[in-house]
Amino acid sequence: MSVVAPISAVEPPVAIWSETDASNAKISLRGKVNVYSLGGVWTQIRNAQDAWLGLGQQNQSLVFDASEVSSLDGAGIAFLIGVEEAQQKAGGKFELVGLDARYQPLLKEFDPISNLFPVPAAKPQRSFVVSTGMAAENFIDDARGLVTFTGHLAADLVWSIRNIKQVRWGDFVNAAVEAGIAALPIVGLVAFLIGVILSFQAAIGMKQFGAESYVGPLAALGIVREMGPLITAILLAGRSSAAFAAEIGTMTVNSEVDALVSGGLSPIRFLVVPRVLAGILVMPILTLYADIISIIASMFTMLAYGIPFINFYNGMLAAVDIEDIASGLIKATLFGVVVSAVGCLRGMQTGTGAAAVGISATRAVVSSIVMIVLVDGVFAFISYKTGF
Numbered sequence: 303m304s305v306v307a308p309i310s311a312v313e314p315p316v317a318i319w320s321e322t323d324a325s326n327a328k329i330s331l332r333g334k335v336n337v338y339s340l341g342g343v344w345t346q347i348r349n350a351q352d353a354w355l356g357l358g359q360q361n362q363s364l365v366f367d368a369s370e371v372s373s374l375d376g377a378g379i380a381f382l383i384g385v386e387e388a389q390q391k392a393g394g395k396f397e398l399v400g401l402d403a404r405y406q407p408l409l410k411e412f413d414p415i416s417n418l419f420p421v422p423a424a425k426p427q428r429s430f431v432v433s434t435g436m437a438a439e440n441f442i443d444d445a446r447g448l449v450t451f452t453g454h455l456a457a458d459l460v461w462s463i464r465n466i467k468q469v470r471w472g473d474f475v476n477a478a479v480e481a482g483i484a485a486l487p488i489v490g491l492v493a494f495l496i497g498v499i500l501s502f503q504a505a506i507g508m509k510q511f512g513a514e515s516y517v518g519p520l521a522a523l524g525i526v527r528e529m530g531p532l533i534t535a536i537l538l539a540g541r542s543s544a545a546f547a548a549e550i551g552t553m554t555v556n557s558e559v560d561a562l563v564s565g566g567l568s569p570i571r572f573l574v575v576p577r578v579l580a581g582i583l584v585m586p587i588l589t590l591y592a593d594i595i596s597i598i599a600s601m602f603t604m605l606a607y608g609i610p611f612i613n614f615y616n617g618m619l620a621a622v623d624i625e626d627i628a629s630g631l632i633k634a635t636l637f638g639v640v641v642s643a644v645g646c647l648r649g650m651q652t653g654t655g656a657a658a659v660g661i662s663a664t665r666a667v668v669s670s671i672v673m674i675v676l677v678d679g680v681f682a683f684i685s686y687k688t689g690f
Contacts, residue, residue, distance in 0.1 A: 369400025
């Protein structure tokens with residue numbers, strides 16, 4: 303029994319699918335076969351073929367009859383090749399009959415069709431030793447680049463001190479405004495929440511011993527020595543480090559950095575030094591601002607435990623001295639250097655392609671946070687040994 307699947311009831315279809323049985327089927331082409339006439343039947347024929355092949359019969363045979371074709375273009379050849387490839391892939395037989403000799407040269411250009419559908423080559427699995435070696439190599443290359451960049455930056459910072467008038471102070475002001483003034487709202491909000499959370503969490507433990515009055519001095523000491531600089535640095539890493547990486551990364555992709563080198567200008571002096579100087583300036587200021595906001599938030603929080611402002615203030619003066627504030631600000635200055643320098647470094651390491659700038663911004667944030675934690679750990683060890 304033959305099953306015929308007409309495609310259109312309005313005008314004769316250029317392709318008709320018919321099944322003699324589960325093992326034999328036929329596709330008949332007629333009339334003008336081109337990209338326009340095939341548009342409505344290509345998908346339906348292929349779906350019917352896939353459903354027939356899905357029956358799972360052995361040696362399914364498909365006849366492609368082109369004896370009634372009056373004209374055939376490249377779309378028709380592509381349709382034929384697609385049907386044949388699906389048949390071969392399923393392990394069935396394919397027979398082409400009735401194709402006019404004038405179309406044979408066009409068809410032979412795509413013979414064998416297996417070259418049009420290469421089998422995806424499986425990527426060889428790297429062994430643990432190879433993966434470890436490649437990771438170590440990448441780490442060494444990254445460390446070498448960091449050391450080289452640090453040396454160039456240190457030399458150019460010394461140059462900027464000796465040649466103050468040659469520093470691009472316009473870029474410095476723009477970077478300072480973007481990294482400093484524009485960051486005040488988010489730094490203030492996070493600092494306020496940190497002060498509230500720190501005070502509440504400390505008060506929960508202190509209340510068990512009736513020592514709520516010590517919460518204020520401890521919170522203030524932790525804020526000025528650790529939490530203020532650390533939270534501000536992380537916020538600056540998320541905002542400014544990523545922004546620096548994106549700005550310089552875009553210039554790198556557009557070959558503007560290469561143009562500076564070709565023009566005899568140092569990209570570090572031209573692009574990096576103003577941003578690093580801006581980070582050195584704004585980071586201590588933002589840290590001091592965050593300290594004040596956090597301490598004020600802590601003072602209001604302790605009102606819920608019956609600790610008045612004057613008691614909080616006197617306890618804070620007894621626990622926090624100028625060395626603690628100076629320690630936090632020095633740490634913040636180091637964080638400012640790290641955050642701005644790492645952002646610029648990742649920007650200059652930007653590769654090519656549409657995603658390169660986004661990758662550089664992500665690497666800048668991650669690297670900045672890692673370096674912040676590393677510097678904080680080294681500073682904590684030094685403070686423990688020196689008592690500063």
